[in-house]
Amino acid sequence: MPVYILQVAVPSPLRKCLAYLPPKNCSMAQLIPGIRIQVPLRNRQVIGVLTALTQQTDYALDKLKTATALIDDKPLIPLSLMQLINWGSVYYQWPIGDAFSTALPALFRQGKPAVLATLKHWQLTESGWQIVPEELTRAPLQAKALKLLREQPTGLTKTVLHQAEIGSNILRSLLNKDWIKEVVVKPTRINQSLMPKQEKLALNPAQQQAVAEISAQLKQAKTFLLDGVTGSGKTEIYLQVIAEVIKHGQQALILVPEINLTPQTVERFRARFNIETVVLHSNLTDNQRLTAWLQAQTGAAPIVIGTRSAIFTPLAKPGIIIVDEEHDASFKQQDSFRYCARDLAVMRGKLENIPVVLGSATPCLESLNNALKGRYQHLTLPERAGNAKPPTFRALDLRGQVMQEGLSGTLLTVMEKHLKAGNQVLVFLNRRGYAPVLICHHCGWIAGCKHCSAHLTLHQNFLQCHHCASQQPIYRQCPSCQQTKLIPVGIGTQRIEKILETRFPKAGVLRIDRDSTRRKNAMETILHQINSQQKRILIGTQMLAKGHHFPHVTLVAILDTDAGLFSSDFRASEHLAQLLMQVAGRAGRAEKPGEVLLQTYHPEHPLLQILLTIGYLPFAKHALQERQMAQLPPFSHLALLRAEAMNQEMLQRFMQEICNFVLQQQLPIQLQGPVIAPLERKAGHYRMQLLFHALQRQTLNAGLKQIISHVEQHKASKKIRWSVDVDPINLF
Ligand code: ADP
Numbered sequence: 001m002p003v004y005i006l007q008v009a010v011p012s013p014l015r016k017c018l019a020y021l022p023p024k025n026c027s028m029a030q031l032i033p034g035i036r037i038q039v040p041l042r043n044r045q046v047i048g049v050l051t052a053l054t055q056q057t058d059y060a061l062d063k064l065k066t067a068t069a070l071i072d073d074k075p076l077i078p079l080s081l082m083q084l085i086n087w088g089s090v091y092y093q094w095p096i097g098d099a100f101s102t103a104l105p106a107l108f109r110q111g112k113p114a115v116l117a118t119l120k121h122w123q124l125t126e127s128g129w130q131i132v133p134e135e136l137t138r139a140p141l142q143a144k145a146l147k148l149l150r151e152q153p154t155g156l157t158k159t160v161l162h163q164a165e166i167g168s169n170i171l172r173s174l175l176n177k178d179w180i181k182e183v184v185v186k187p188t189r190i191n192q193s194l195m196p197k198q199e200k201l202a203l204n205p206a207q208q209q210a211v212a213e214i215s216a217q218l219k220q221a222k223t224f225l226l227d228g229v230t231g232s233g234k235t236e237i238y239l240q241v242i243a244e245v246i247k248h249g250q251q252a253l254i255l256v257p258e259i260n261l262t263p264q265t266v267e268r269f270r271a272r273f274n275i276e277t278v279v280l281h282s283n284l285t286d287n288q289r290l291t292a293w294l295q296a297q298t299g300a301a302p303i304v305i306g307t308r309s310a311i312f313t314p315l316a317k318p319g320i321i322i323v324d325e326e327h328d329a330s331f332k333q334q335d336s337f338r339y340c341a342r343d344l345a346v347m348r349g350k351l352e353n354i355p356v357v358l359g360s361a362t363p364c365l366e367s368l369n370n371a372l373k374g375r376y377q378h379l380t381l382p383e384r385a386g387n388a389k390p391p392t393f394r395a396l397d398l399r400g401q402v403m404q405e406g407l408s409g410t411l412l413t414v415m416e417k418h419l420k421a422g423n424q425v426l427v428f429l430n431r432r433g434y435a436p437v438l439i440c441h442h443c444g445w446i447a448g449c450k451h452c453s454a455h456l457t458l459h460q461n462f463l464q465c466h467h468c469a470s471q472q473p474i475y476r477q478c479p480s481c482q483q484t485k486l487i488p489v490g491i492g493t494q495r496i497e498k499i500l501e502t503r504f505p506k507a508g509v510l511r512i513d514r515d516s517t518r519r520k521n522a523m524e525t526i527l528h529q530i531n532s533q534q535k536r537i538l539i540g541t542q543m544l545a546k547g548h549h550f551p552h553v554t555l556v557a558i559l560d561t562d563a564g565l566f567s568s569d570f571r572a573s574e575h576l577a578q579l580l581m582q583v584a585g586r587a588g589r590a591e592k593p594g595e596v597l598l599q600t601y602h603p604e605h606p607l608l609q610i611l612l613t614i615g616y617l618p619f620a621k622h623a624l625q626e627r628q629m630a631q632l633p634p635f636s637h638l639a640l641l642r643a644e645a646m647n648q649e650m651l652q653r654f655m656q657e658i659c660n661f662v663l664q665q666q667l668p669i670q671l672q673g674p675v676i677a678p679l680e681r682k683a684g685h686y687r688m689q690l691l692f693h694a695l696q697r698q699t700l701n702a703g704l705k706q707i708i709s710h711v712e713q714h715k716a717s718k719k720i721r722w723s724v725d726v727d728p729i730n731l732f
C-alpha cells in the first residue's frame, strides 16, 4: 500500500506547507483536504489545515513526523475557498499557514469543534394558541408577544423577542400561565425575523436593465461593474438580484466598507427578506463569529453581510458576491496579509463559478479599466432613483474672502439659509482633533512627537500623535524660549464644532469622527440623532462620506478641498475625486434638492473643473489616459517593500543590498528607491521603502518571489521589520 503524505498549512512564517505522516489508526477516507489537523511543530502542538495528499516529498520518509490527530470529520473549508486562500497566499506573497489563519475564526484556530450550538426557541403552547392577543388589552406587551409568536409557528429566540421589547419578566408571566414553552431547535431551521417582508420597489428602466442582465447570467463566472451615481438605487438592484439567487436556493455574500456596516445597512436587507441574515463585523465575540461562520458554511444563512475579511466566509451554496462601494480603501488590508477583498471577490467568483457585482458611484480606475476593456460587464445608472435630483455643485473661491477660522462668510450665509428652511447641513473636514499644529508665537517652535517625525495634533485636553497614538499634556510654556504664548494653527473637526456651536446655537451640532465614535454603539446613537433631526449641523471626516442615506441633508460643504489637489501620490487625484463625489452624494437624496459647496483657492484647477461640470466618469477616463502614458497602474504593476529598524545605518545597508540583488540577478523589474519613507521615523523606528515596478504581472510576481527568499536569508532580516505590499494603494 502506498504511503500518503499530508501537506499541512501550519500557522508560521513558512512559505510552504509542511509534510507529515497520517496519524496512527486513521483511514484514508478521513483524510480530506480542508479538515483541520493537529501536528507537532518544533516542540509545540499546533492546529493546521490539510491542503493536499501527496505520495512524494523532498524529505526522507523516516525523517517525517507523524500528525497527532484529525480535528474535523468533514472539511471545514470547502475546496473553492482553499483554492482562493492558496491563490491569495501566492499573489500577495504571504505565508500559506498565516493566510489560512487569517481566514479562520479564532476559536477554530484554537481547535474548537465545528458544531453549531443548538438554539432555544419560545413557542406557543396549545392553550397559548387559544388566546386572542387583541383581547389582552391590559397587558399590551404580553399581547404583542403572543401576536409575534402566532406569526412564527416555529418560535422565536429570546434575543429576537428582547429586540421587540419583550423582556424576561413578560416571558416568565406567559410561561406561568402555560401559554408559551421553550423548545430546542436545530440551527439549520432558523428562519425567523420580526421584520415584515417588505415589497420590492418598482424599478426605473436603468435599474430594470441591470437586474435583468445580472439575473440572466447567474450560475456563471462573470463580473459586473455597477456604475451608478449616488442615490441611483444600487441597493435596490442588489436586493432584487439577491431575491433571485435565494429563489434558486443559493446564498449571497455582500461585502461593505468598514464604516458602512451599520445597523441601518443591515436593516435594509433584513427588512426585505424574512430570512436569516448573518452579519460579520469586528465587534463580534469569538463565539458569535464562530456561529455566524458556521451558519454560512452550513447554508443556514442565505445572506451573509460583512466587511473585508468576510470574503473568506465559506458558503455551502454560493450564488453571488456583491462588493458595495468597491472603490473603498478599507477593502485592502493594510498590515500582515495585505489582500484586497475586491480582487479576491473577483477571483472567488471564478473559482465558484458565480457572478460578482462591484458597485460604486465612483469606481476605482482598475475596475473601470476592466469594464472599458470588456473584461467586466459595465452597467450604468446615470440618474438618481425616484424623485431625487442630482445636487448642484459650486466652487467657492476663497481668494480675498474674509475667513472665520476656516469658514468663509459666503458659506456661513448659505448654511444659515438651509438651516432656516429646516434642513440639515453636512460640513466635511478630513482632519480630526482641534488643530493640527501647536506653535510658539514667539520663536516658532512646533510641538512634535518624540517617537515620530511628525507634528502633534492638538485635541481639547491633550496633544496626540496621529501616527503612533502617543499622548501628552498640552504645553503651557514653550520648551525652547519659555514664553507662554502657544497658538493652535489650522483647523480640525473639534475646532469647527466649537465655532459652529457659537454661530448657530439652536441648530444642534454633531461631530462624527474617530474620536466621537470610539465607544461601542456610538455610531448607532449618532445615526439616530441625525435621522430624527435632533442635530442639524453634522461635522464629519470621511467616516460620514460614504454610503449613508440622510434624507434631510440639503447642503454639503467641503472646507478643505485643496488638501488633496497637490499631493505627489499618483493616486491622490483619484482618491480626492472619489471623496468629493461621495461626500457630495449625501446631499439632496430625497425630495429636497441638494447643494454642494467646495471651498478652494483654486477654483480653476482642471480636476475640479472636470468633476464639477461633467462628472466622475469623464474625470476617470481622463485620469486613465494619464496613467497609461505614465505607465502606471492599471497599465503596470507595483509592489512596495517597506522596512523599519531602530538602527538607521543597518536599515540603509539592508535596503541597498536588496537593490544590489535585483541588479545582479538582472531581474526585469524596475526599482524606485530605496528612499526614506514619507514619515521618516515612526514609534522610534527609522523607515525606508523600495518600490518595484513591472509591466507584466507575471514578471513582478516571479521577481518578488526571488527577492523575498533572498531577503529571508539575509542575516539582518531578523532585526529589521519588513513587509511586501503587492498592489499597494498608499505609497506614502
Ligand atoms: P445608492 O445605493 O445607489 O446610493 P440607494 O439604493 O440608497 O442608492 O437608493 C437611494 C434612494 O432611492 C433610496 O431611498 C431608495 O429607497 C430610493 N429608490 C431606489 N430605487 C427606487 C425606485 N425604483 N423607485 C423609487 N425610489 C427608489
Ligand code: ZN
Binding pocket: 440, 441, 442, 443, 444, 445, 478, 479, 480, 481, 482, 483
Ligand atoms: Zn518659543
Ligand code: ZN
Binding pocket: 449, 450, 451, 452, 454, 465, 466, 467, 468, 469, 470, 682, 683
Ligand atoms: Zn508619534
